Amino acid sequence: MTDERENGEDVTTPLLEIRGLSVSYRTRGGTVEAVRGVDLDVWPGQVTAVVGESGSGKSTIAHAITRLLPANGRIDAGTVRFGRHDLATLSEAELRTVRGARIGLVPQDPTVSLNPVKRIGDQVAEVLRIHGLATRRSAPAEAVAVLDRAGLPDAAVRARQYPHELSGGMRQRALIAIAIAGRPELIIADEPTSALDVTVQRVILDHLQRLTEESGTAVLLVTHDLGVAADRAQRLVVMSQGKVVEAGPTRDILADPQDDYTRHLLASAPSLTTARPRTPVSSPEAQTAPLLEVRNLVKEFRLPRTGERPRTLRAVDDVSLALHRGRTLALVGESGSGKSTTARLVLRLADATAGQILFDGTDVTTAKGIRARQLRRRAQLVYQNPYASLDPRCSIGEVITEPLRAFKVGDRASRLARARELLDRVALPSAALERRPAELSGGQRQRVAIARALALSPDLVVCDEPVSALDVSVQAQVLDLLAELQADTGVAYLFISHDLAVVRQIAHHVAVMRAGRVVETGPPEELFSRPRHEYTRELLAAIPGGRVPSPAPETTTSRGPVS
């Protein structure tokens, strides 16, 4: 049981040994088996990554280990041996001596995982106090030391602040501090950086890796991102539909995946594949006037007064862009770079402070009322989160025909016909017309959102992170769809993304934004192979999957690592 596919490495007993674990959730619709008969080992001092798409049960495993399942979740069978204990049958009181002290948890979303009404320092100190690792008097100073160890700058100051005063990256460091405070033997990291920018993600994962290497802590890394797993883990466990489909050393699995699903996952991972020539460069060349032209655009926000003089934030700083019909212009940058604000200005959802926006030759910078409405008819939007952007009370048919109703296009019958046609376009069955958004998957919902955006046959669709909330394999499908629709209808996309790997697949032209400014523009091939600006290089280096030795055999074209 101890050595299965070990290559002469540490062949002692695993630190964590899961055998035949089955977990189910009781829901209104019946019992859902989330995890079925899973075996999983974590060796001391090693990083083991559990990879899979949403619904694969990977997060359930992470929670089942320390029995932190939601109230409707239940371990049906299996053992979770950790040291001498079987955590699956341990009493609640004994479990509490394990949680925090011997197993630390780095949760998924740093923005909601800290108690908003308690100071950072107190939240770290709490671990020490619970496990008797510090006294009431020594705990605050100890907490600062732990925060410092977790890489939080100005730890003493931060310790006295509240979560909302810290950025996402800093909050995740605070959560790492909570996880390492008790000097645990195992850290379970559940999508620890999925909510963060790529560059922040890299810095935090680097730090976590250094910390665990120094202390010999084992890590169970749960992630949907094969690139992250490939970079960080010695061992991979690939999950699909509650089962482990493949497990073993990372290198072996990446080089020679045995299971179909693993191959499929490798093929869809945007960070691991190269640009697919699916977006044909459409006929009209750049000679014609651009559909959208932005000149020296500036947007300032007033910040709350702190001192004597009013302060402003330049969210968009002297941005100039041009987008031609049938083309895709990608705005790339991290959160706070001003890319979304730029898009909002273009759609006249916000007022520009200075500069000019030309849409099809007309100045729409200050368009209001009827003129703004005319613009909306020709410029539509697809939002990031398909789970939130569709009204849950409307049927899909109502969602798609709403733009038509708003602009009083056609009658009931012709609108319905148009909705059918659009559904067909986005490859959904017309039966979906009667369904509600909640009955559809994330990918299907985003297809509906795209159909809605296309209802009025617009010239421009602004896509604000359209695939960020989707699983990788679904991402690939939606990107394919967008490219296909562009080829058919000649629509132009202003494509906003933080993910360079996604941008590489779809964009004809890329503008890299940082702190409100465009730092570099160019065609993606050029930008990716010969980045000129320091920041572009930094972004490229931060793409996970850079350490993957060779791409999976199933991918069409092979490509070396990015960095």
Add this chain to the structure above:
Amino acid sequence: MRRYVIKRLAQAVGVLWAAYTVSFLVLDYLPGDPVTAMAGAGMDSGQVDPKQIAALRHEYGFDKPVVVQYAEYLGRAARGDFGDAVSTGRPVTSTLADALPQTLQLTGAALLLAVVLGGGLAVLATYTAQRWLRQLLLSLPPLGVSVPTFWVGLLLVETFSFRLHWFPAFGNDGPKGLVLPALTLAVPTGAQVAQVLAKSLLTALDQAYVETARAKGADRWRVHLRHALRNASLPALTVVGLLVGQLIAGSVVVETVFSRDGLGRVTAAAVTAQDIPLVQGVVVFGALIFVTTNLVIDLVYPLLDPRVVVASDRRAALA
């Protein structure tokens, strides 16, 4: 912070003015006036000299145009003078001042009981792992809200005064006399506190930070009280602010049922007698208590939730 308080105080003045104006208009719209009401109640209608009534009406100013009456009353009210009660001839302010301590005792005790019992119920109901106990406890608040106050009062009197002789059935004497009326008033109030707190506790317990706390090795009690309760207390606190108004209104019924002197009784008497100055005084006074409580509660928010003060900055922070 100072600007916030000033703004809130200005709002409070606005609310008081609105309460005064609306009550004035309503009372003016009602047929009759205090003088005719008194005359009608005091003696057989035929015997009253119409001249005398007219003289009295003139004395109290009821014969002037409404706008003039309003302006005069408002001007005096702003200086804290609500005139004399028509029915007793005593100044309105001193009538209220005499009644106030009794009612403050009653509503204060009721509020305390409501928060302690209602809050306790909510915490217990959400803490217990026993499904049946949780269901049982959570079914109590709707019951408490729906039974009429006077009925609860009569039930309590019947049981604890007449049968068990533990507490007096009526009167204002001592803390013992306070128990039953305060409890009566606390039942619907506490039930609402319990409902809101239980709901927000359940919501808070579902949050990711609770999982973080559990992952630290915290026991359920610590998770419940130190993490969930403080986050859940904000909606409940808002409700408490609104309930103060309800308590004042409820004191009318409770003081009548238990024959206690106080603001509620004064109100009931004033309304019966159509004693406009007194009713106006009661309305403005009630509004004053309500506004003050809510101002205090709004100032307590930032102490419980550090994010509240910066709420106005959020838009800039997002940009």
